[in-house]
Amino acid sequence: MPRLERSEWYDFARDTNWTPRYVDEQEIFPPEMSDPYGIPVSEWETFDEPYKVSYREYVRIQREKDAGAYSVRTALAHSDYYEEADPAYLSALKMHYGSISLSEYAACHADERMVRFGRAPSMRNMATFGMLDEMRHGQIHLWFAHALAKKDRQFDWAHQAHHTQNWAVVAGRHALDDVMMTRDAPTTSLMLNFAFETGLTNVQMIGLSRDAANMDDYTFSNLITSIQSDEARHAQIGTPVIQIMIRNGKKAEAQQAVDIAFWRIWRVFAILVGISMDYQIPLAKRDRSFKEYMREFVMTQYERQLTDVGLDRPWYWDIFLDDIENHHHCQQGGIWSWRPTVWWNPSGAVGPAEREWLEEKYPGWNDTYGKYYWDTIIQNIVEGHPEKTLATGMPMLCNMCQIPISNRPGEPWKARAYQVDYQDRRYSFCTSVCEWIFKVDPERYKHHHSIVDRMYSGEIDPPTMENVLLYMGSGVVSEGGKDAYDYAWADPYRAARSAAE
């Protein structure tokens, strides 16, 4: 048993540092990995995390969490829940597991970099716990998903996804490589801990957890809640970094890093969470709309957190607000139309009641997404031609976020490619924000080829849709996506048409 209370020894132990005598400090902490900002070590040593935990406490608490999460899963493992679950809800799980499982493991590496190269001993200490957290998150996601893989091959993407060239995975991997895999230690903290974890993960974890509980999926709901309790701790690593940087005249650098990361993660996040909440969760079980969650957890909380640490709202805030109204609706229409390219079964989920709900939550939805996408799709289904609902050709992919360049259909004319010619190559972007990120450091991004680029470079040869699907793993890891309900959501339209005739 410890003889001292944690508060009696914590600061002393945490702040223990050393001055090397046998090697140069810059050999141990090269600036490109440890601090490109030139901040004195004495300043880094003022790093003070709000949430303190000892290793003894960490092991005890995490063991209790794991015991809780794994026991719930074990208790429910013999139920028929997943055999009888709503197919669109299962698709939301497949999206989540495929996107997140190895992303969590990758985040472990990001925290490892902070452990090894952080100049503040307390930052290294907190990042050690963060590293263990993310290792846990990777393992627990894979463990839970593995049990489902034998029931449905699409759950195998939980482990396989990050090893494929699927377009959605390329989008996620490009964002995470940019934000957390290839940055120095303090910039990783700004981008991962503050912008990503503090800014956006609450929406995902709290919102999805509630929706899962509404679906009576306590295994998944408990998993997500358990993970978010870790997140709430290690996300705080970023705040002291920002404070130290601002105090040392590096506010502009901190602002730029946070703004780049927030947008990068937002673009993939809206697909993963927005589509799940507004289209995959059955209407009767939806807790709130994606926009309502964003309003509470991001537009209000994140904006306040930025102010509290001394940063400003991103310059693109108005563009972001507009994106909340549109981006995930565009991607829902696109992903459903190009559904063989994904590893889950998207649901059209735009029956009359759903459209009424969408119109209430997103005024104007029916005059835009309804009229210019879904009405034609519904007509094809009702007339007995579901094959006409499969999109042909390729959407143009943004050379930054790797997501189809799209915006609200109808009037006014919003979809637009923002283009930059750099060193004899043309780059196309979905928004002025992705364009701006490229222009901040074009040398960093210029080498990457989107799936579309690969079709015309010879890497995907021949560039037929069949070959593109194989290249992306569809039909390899599992079958590609089909409509989750086999178009049953369109039955009310068939009935209405029959009644009219």
Next chain:
Amino acid sequence: MANEFPILSRMQYDGHIRVVDVAPDFTMDQVAAACAAYSVGTHLPPPEPGKPLRIRPTTDDDNAAPFPADMTVADAELQKFDCVDIYIESDTA
């Protein structure tokens, strides 16, 4: 065809920018038809009869003059990944 290359199709009312392969000897009417084939009938309803589709280069203000319908891709000097608007002549774009 070996000399085809991709341009970007920005079709009026469509929410997606699409990749369309064109050949240098395509007329603008043929380009419009190639672009429309991906959007119309899948996402967009067909335009009303008697309302031709026109092509213009995409600009910031959406007000460039249309290419003549019989102009070829080569004469218009379209390059790989150039973006063009396809719009219904009588509709305000």
